[in-house]
Amino acid sequence: MSWINDDFEKIIERLFRQFGVDPAAGPLSQGDPNVRSWYYGYTMTMGPDGKPVVREYGNGLPGQAWGLPVETPRVEAPQTGPLTQVDVDRDQMKVRVLVEMPGVTKESIKVNATENTVRISAHNERKDYDAEVPLNAKVDPASAKATYNNGVLDLSFDLVEAPKDDGVEAQVS
Numbered sequence: 001m002s003w004i005n006d007d008f009e010k011i012i013e014r015l016f017r018q019f020g021v022d023p024a025a026g027p028l029s030q031g032d033p034n035v036r037s038w039y040y041g042y043t044m045t046m047g048p049d050g051k052p053v054v055r056e057y058g059n060g061l062p063g064q065a066w067g068l069p070v071e072t073p074r075v076e077a078p079q080t081g082p083l084t085q086v087d088v089d090r091d092q093m094k095v096r097v098l099v100e101m102p103g104v105t106k107e108s109i110k111v112n113a114t115e116n117t118v119r120i121s122a123h124n125e126r127k128d129y130d131a132e133v134p135l136n137a138k139v140d141p142a143s144a145k146a147t148y149n150n151g152v153l154d155l156s157f158d159l160v161e162a163p164k165d166d167g168v169e170a171q172v173s
Helices: 008-018
Strands: 040-046 052-058 084-089 094-100 110-113 117-123 128-134 138-149 152-161
Touching: 084 128, 094 128, 110 138, 110 152
Parallel strands: none
Antiparallel strands: 040 052, 084 094, 094 152, 110 117, 117 128, 138 152
C-alpha cells in the first residue's frame, strides 16, 4: 500500500479525482458539467401494518456507478405540528403558551384565541405551521400578549377562572 506513504495533499487529490472532481478547479459550482455529485440516505417510516419500513435513496446506492443521475423521489419529512407547551399558573391567574416555529417571521404569524383554545398559523418558503392548542382552562382572549424571539412564540393570557381539579389522588407504593 504505497498510498499510505504519500503526503496528505496527494491523497485528497486522488479522492477528488475518484469522485470526478478536478481539485485544481477551485470551489465547486453547480453549473459546471465536469462536477459530479452524489448523495445517499435512508428514511424510516411506520407502515400501515405497524412495522417499520426502511427505504434507501440517492445516486450512490450499492451497485450503481458513482455520480450517475438517478431519478429519485423527493423524500418529504412527515408533517407534524409545532411543538407546544401550555402552563397554567393558578397563583398568578395566568396561562402561558410556548410554540416552537423556527424560520418564520413575526409578520407571518397569525394567532386567533377563544376562551378554551388558541389557533396558530404561520408560513415560510419551506414549512407551514398550523395548530390548534387546547388551553385546558378558561381565559380572557382579549388579554392576549405575544412575543416572538429565536423561533419561539410566547403567548400569555389572563385566567377567567382557575381550572378545577377533577383528578383522583393515587397512592404510590
